[in-house]
Amino acid sequence: MPVDKYHMESHKLWWHLDRVNDWLKGKPIVPILIDGGLSKYCNIRCNYCFAYLPSNTSRPKDFCFSREPLLRYLKEAAEMGVKAIAFFGEGEPLLNPHVYEAIVVGNKAGLDISMGTNGILMDTGRAGKNALEHLTYVKFNISAGTEKGYIKVHRSKEFATAVKKIKFCVQTKQEKKLNLTLGLQMIVTLHNIDEIIPLAELGREMRVDYLQIKPCGDTQDADLGLFGRYTEYDKIQDILKKAEGFSNNGYQVIVKWNKIMEKGKKSYDKCFGARFLLYGSGDGKLYPCGRYINYKEDEYMLGDLTKQSFREIIESKKYQEVMEKIEHLDVHTVCHTYCRTDSINQFLWQLKHPPEHVNFI
Numbered sequence: 001m002p003v004d005k006y007h008m009e010s011h012k013l014w015w016h017l018d019r020v021n022d023w024l025k026g027k028p029i030v031p032i033l034i035d036g037g038l039s040k041y042c043n044i045r046c047n048y049c050f051a052y053l054p055s056n057t058s059r060p061k062d063f064c065f066s067r068e069p070l071l072r073y074l075k076e077a078a079e080m081g082v083k084a085i086a087f088f089g090e091g092e093p094l095l096n097p098h099v100y101e102a103i104v105v106g107n108k109a110g111l112d113i114s115m116g117t118n119g120i121l122m123d124t125g126r127a128g129k130n131a132l133e134h135l136t137y138v139k140f141n142i143s144a145g146t147e148k149g150y151i152k153v154h155r156s157k158e159f160a161t162a163v164k165k166i167k168f169c170v171q172t173k174q175e176k177k178l179n180l181t182l183g184l185q186m187i188v189t190l191h192n193i194d195e196i197i198p199l200a201e202l203g204r205e206m207r208v209d210y211l212q213i214k215p216c217g218d219t220q221d222a223d224l225g226l227f228g229r230y231t232e233y234d235k236i237q238d239i240l241k242k243a244e245g246f247s248n249n250g251y252q253v254i255v256k257w258n259k260i261m262e263k264g265k266k267s268y269d270k271c272f273g274a275r276f277l278l279y280g281s282g283d284g285k286l287y288p289c290g291r292y293i294n295y296k297e298d299e300y301m302l303g304d305l306t307k308q309s310f311r312e313i314i315e316s317k318k319y320q321e322v323m324e325k326i327e328h329l330d331v332h333t334v335c336h337t338y339c340r341t342d343s344i345n346q347f348l349w350q351l352k353h354p355p356e357h358v359n360f361i
Contacts, residue, residue, distance in 0.1 A: 006181075008212055009258045011343040013276070016083075023275060024351060030081040030314060031278045035290070035340065037089020038096035039064040040282035044118055044156040046143070048189050048216050050090070050290075064096040065284045069306045071098075073284075074106040076310040084112035084136070090293055091282040094121035100131045107134035116141060116185070120158045122165040132172050137181035140166050140208075143188070145198030153192050163206070170207050183210040190216075190229070193236050200243040204251050213243060214256040217338035218264075230263035230337070264337035268349030273341035274326045276348075280305070286313055288326045291336055300325070 004010075013020055013032075022029050040063045042049070074085065085106055087093040094117055096102075106113045116139045122128055132138075142162060144150040150159035166182070173180050184203050188196065196213065203211040215233050240255045247253045274288035281293045284305040292300035302322055303313030313319055329335065331345075 003252075004254050005252070006210065006254070008254050009256055009343070011347055013344060013347055016276075019276070020348075020351070023272075023348075028315075029275055032083045032276050033086060034077065034082060034084075034278045034280055034286075035086045035088045036280035037065070037091055037282035037293075038070075038087055038093040038099055038102070039089070039091035041095055042090075042092040042118075043095065043120060044092075044154045044158070046141070046154050046187075047152075047191070048143070048187050064091070064282055065098075065280075066306060067098040067101070069284055070102055071105050073305045073310050074102060074111060075109045078106070078109040078111045080311060080314065082111065084114065086114045086116065088114075088116035088139075089280065089282055090290075092121065093117055094119075094123075096282075100127040103131045104134045112136045114138065118142065118154070118156075118158075119162045119165040119169075120156075122168065124165070124168050128168075129172050129176075132169060132180060133176065133178060135180055137183065138169060139212075140182070140184050141187075142166075142184050142199065143186045143192055144195040145200070145202040146195060149192060149195040149198070153189075153195070163202070166208065167206055181210075182208045183212060184208055186211060186213045187216045188213060188233070188236075190232055193239060196236070196239050196243050200246040200253050203253070204246050204248065208251065210252040210254055211243075211246075212254050212256065213240060215259050215338060217336050230260075233260045233263075259338050259342075266331050266335070266342070266345070268345050269331060270327050270349065271329060271331055271335065271341060271345055272327060272348040272352065273344035275323055276344055277341055278302070288322055289335075290340065 016032050019029050019032060077085065087099065087103070093099050093115055100123065103113050103115070113135055114137045115135060119140045119142075123131075140162070142150070144153045144159070147159040150162070151157060166184075169182055172178070173182060184199065186196070186199055200211055215230065244253045244255060271289070279287045279290045279293065281287065285293075285297070286302040286305060287293055287300060288302060289300070300322055302319050303316065305313070
């Protein structure tokens with residue numbers, strides 16, 4: 001089994017123990033990472049995407065985080081001690097016309113910047129190349145290794161374009177000798193199992209740094225038809241191990257085995273991780289959890305960055321009230337499975353509930 005040098009199966013709070021200790025002492029802290037959406041729309045319609053569930057309404061293509069508040073927010077977040085912004089979210093970040101400027105401005109302000117994208121709209125000119133120089137990593141969301149599979153999973157005919165743009169990024173990285181990680185993310189839904197091996201092979205051929213393979217999360221109501229069916233991932237373990245075999249010195253196939261073995265169950269009873277990892281929607285609103293984007297917003301939205309400064313939101317009474325409310329939710333009956341905060345919560349729960357005889361290390 002290849003070594004996961006990116007710690008995708010775990011967390012990186014070990015390198016932020018000063019902030020963890022402040023949290024343990026009850027001191028107010030600033031999040032380390034924010035998953036910041038830039039757009040509320042996407043140019044493809046992946047069949048596992050929460051944004052396109054029937055409960056969510058469609059949004060116009062130009063519905064995105066506006067320039068001035070976006071750039072102001074990035075600078076202020078860095079000043080307050082946020083370490084990184086990940087331009088992930090409910091929509092495709094490259095649909096925001098200010099994305100390339102935001103990457104550069106955020107990074108120059110002192111933030112590590114990453115991006116999750118399907119890659120189709122990636123600029124191959126000066127703006128795109130310049131942005132790659134200011135990114136820590138780019139994660140390309142692609143869950144099929146063939147054109148036929150791509151059409152089925154992503155409901156798009158842009159497979160060739162996506163591959164071309166990923167290759168462009170790899171070539172730019174090599175030519176400029178960039179300290180940049182380029183990877184693929186595959187969401188396995190039980191309906192694209194036959195695409196695992198082709199994608200593992202394609203990733204190696206494209207010379208990206210890694211392919212991450214993970215099970216698909218779902219709501220407690222099984223909106224994606226997967227909740228309660230996680231034992232079915234056991235049937236494809238041989239395929240996943242075969243995919244790992246495509247790893248070489250410059251390319252890792254990383255299967256999220258811990259998630260597969262957990263089968264959607266949580267080893268903790270409370271969510272403490274929200275204070276360390278926030279979520280931003282594509283229109284500039286902040287949330288403690290991605291679940292509450294477009295859902296119970298009046299109750300759980302922390303603030304609107306187009307109307308408030310980042311500092312105002314973090315230091316507001318509403319922020320503290322929502323965080324306390326999140327920490328009292330029943331994670332076993334309310335939360336999505338395989339959430340981004342899961343491994344952080346496992347660690348923080350252990351800190352809050354130490355074993356007996358801790359000095360016998």
